[in-house]
Amino acid sequence: QLQLQESGPRLVKPSETLSLTCTVSGDSISSSSYFWVWLRQPPGKGLEWIGSIYYSGSAYYSPSLKSRVTMSVDTSKNQFSLKLSSVTAADTTVYYCARWRSSTSSYDYWGQGTLVTVSS
Amino acid sequence: EIVLTQSPGTLSLSPGERATLSCRASQSVRSSYLAWYQQKPGQAPRLLIYGASIRATGIPDRFSGSGSGTDFTLTISRLEPEDFAVYYCQHYRDTFGQGTKLEIK
Numbered sequence: 001q002l003q004l005q006e007s008g009p010r011l012v013k014p015s016e017t018l019s020l021t022c023t024v025s026g027d028s029i030s031s032s033s034y035f036w037v038w039l040r041q042p043p044g045k046g047l048e049w050i051g052s053i054y055y056s057g058s059a060y061y062s063p064s065l066k067s068r069v070t071m072s073v074d075t076s077k078n079q080f081s082l083k084l085s086s087v088t089a090a091d092t093t094v095y096y097c098a099r100w101r102s103s104t105s106s107y108d109y110w111g112q113g114t115l116v117t118v119s120s
Numbered sequence: 121e122i123v124l125t126q127s128p129g130t131l132s133l134s135p136g137e138r139a140t141l142s143c144r145a146s147q148s149v150r151s152s153y154l155a156w157y158q159q160k161p162g163q164a165p166r167l168l169i170y171g172a173s174i175r176a177t178g179i180p181d182r183f184s185g186s187g188s189g190t191d192f193t194l195t196i197s198r199l200e201p202e203d204f205a206v207y208y209c210q211h212y213r214d215t216f217g218q219g220t221k222l223e224i225k
Contacts, residue, residue, distance in 0.1 A: 035213065037213065046208065046216055046217070046218045046219050047165065047208060047210075047216040048216075049213060049214040049215070049216070052213055052214075060213075062214065096164055098164075100213055104155075104170040104171060104174075105152060105153045105155065105170065105171070105212055105213070106155040106167050106170035106176075106210070107155070107157070107165070107167060107210070108167050108176065110164035110165060110166075111164065112163075112164055113164050
C-alpha cells in the first residue's frame with residue numbers, strides 16, 4: 001500500500017523559506033506513470049495546487065506562486081520536496097503531498113497533510 | 121484558465137435521501153480530466169470518481185458521476201451517515217472547485 005508522509009518545520013518566521021519533504025513508501029517514485037504534487041488548503045477553505053514534479057526533475061508551478069516555489073526530487077531516498085520563499089501569514093495553511101496518476105488524471109494517494117504556521 | 125463552480129455551496133439532506141452535486145466548468149473540458157473527491161474534517165481528500173464517471177477502487181456503487189462538456193454531476197443514491205462531508209470536483213492537475221458541503225438535515 002502506497003503511503004506519503006509530509007515532514008518539515010511546522011512553524012516558519014515571516015520572510016523566511018518554508019521547506020517540506022514528502023517521503024513515499026510502498027512504491028518507487030521513479031515511475032513514468034505519475035507526477036508528484038504539492039497542494040495546500042487554508043483551514044476551512046478549498047484546495048490549491050502549488051506544483052508538480054516528475055521523477056526526472058521536470059517541474060511545473062502555479063503561476064501565482066511560481067516566483068517563490070522550488071520543487072525537487074530525490075529518487076535515491078524516494079522523496080520529493082517543496083521550498084516556498086518569502087512566506088507571509090497568508091501561507092499559513094495545511095500542506096499536502098499527493099500522487100497524480102497520468103492515466104486517470106486524478107490524485108489517487110495523498111499524505112495526511114501538515115499544518116504550517118507562519119508567525120514570528 | 122478553467123474555473124470550476126460547484127453548487128450548491130451547502131446541501132442539507134437526511135440519511136437515505138439522494139444527493140445531487142453540480143460542477144460547472146467555465147469552458148468545455150475533457151471528461152477524462154474530471155474527478156471528484158470527498159473530504160472529511162481533519163483528513164486528506166479521497167478520490168471517488170475519475171474520468172467523470174469511473175468509480176475509484178473501493179468506492180461504493182451508491183456514488184456515481186456523470187456529465188460532459190461544462191456540466192458534471194456527482195450523485196449519491198442513498199446517503200449513509202459516513203457520506204456527510206465536503207465534496208470537490210477537479211480538472212486535470214491544477215484546478216479545483218470550491219467545494220460543496222453535504223450536511224445532515
